[in-house]
Amino acid sequence: MSTVIEQPVQARLVASAPRMETVPATLRYDCADPFAVRMEFPGQATLEGSDVSWAFGRELLAAGIDKPAGAGDVRVRPYGYGHTVMEFHAIEGVAVVHVPTHDLRLFLQRAHSAVPSGREHLHLDLDRDLTELLRDAR
Template structure:
């Protein structure tokens, strides 16, 4: 069984123009980092012209499907019946995107099949991680 789930999603960038352009994005979950989700935007879709990856908690993404969540760099909230808004705050500015809620739900279901919610800690090897930290400190 794979330890990584990657799912392309269609994101719509909220901009001043009436038509929101679609941009490709990828949601990624890795069992080796069981609390985190990564959302990557390819270089052509970013202002900097380089791939941009945001990391945030799976719990934040799931909770944001039902109510506004987050007070830091990443915020998630429902928008209407079938959309979810993700806000990414950086010193350069804020990007606001819409993603179909069904796409996010499918992604979260797949991550839950890989690592059930609430059992993420079982994926961690704290002894190994501590040994790595000590080794790097010497």
Template sequence: MSTVIEQAVEARLVAAAPRMPTIPATLHYAQSDPYAVRMSFPAPATLEGIEVYWTFARELLVHGVEQPVGDGDVRVRPYGFDRTVVEFHAPEGTAIVHIRTGDLRRFLHRTLALVPVGQEHLHVDLDGHLADLMRDAC
């Protein structure tokens, strides 16, 4: 079984204009960073023209498909029958995207099969992280 999961999703960008363009995005999960999910947007889909990554707690997606969660830079909530809203807050502004809830559930199912909730600590390499910190300190 692979220790990294990637899944492409279509995100609908909510903008001031009534049209909601679809933009590609990719969800990433790595067993080596079991508490986190990364969502990336390719350069053509961003205002800066560079690939953008957001890293946030997997727990936000797990709970956010059922109920509103988050009060920081990333917030997640259900929207209607088949959509989930993910909000990304930054000093430059806020990006709001809609993602099919079924796509998120499939992704989460795969991540939870790899690392079940409550077992994340078994996959964290504390010695390796400490060694990295000490190496950078010298």
């Protein structure tokens, strides 16, 4: 059984309107997928009205707290005192949220306690992944 770490956060959605709406989000780390974290948004926070989950590198999140990181669909950078900006790029547009940096650091501390950096490979089930890959190739 895999260890899963979840942490609720309050994300402030940046919109074209001057007011920023606070939306609940959940950070999720699963030791069975040790290189990735997920940020999940409930339907009320999305244009489609359905839950959305973004997966991205744990190290991208860790790097982006201190300096701009990412060049793809997810970008992370520090913002002012005590906040981190996360950008989620999709065909439909870009979602920009501000998250308290303290919450991100706490989440990363818990994730690194479960699986230290450089030890992620020890949590991969390569036999299972290879079996799934070969099963799909038939």
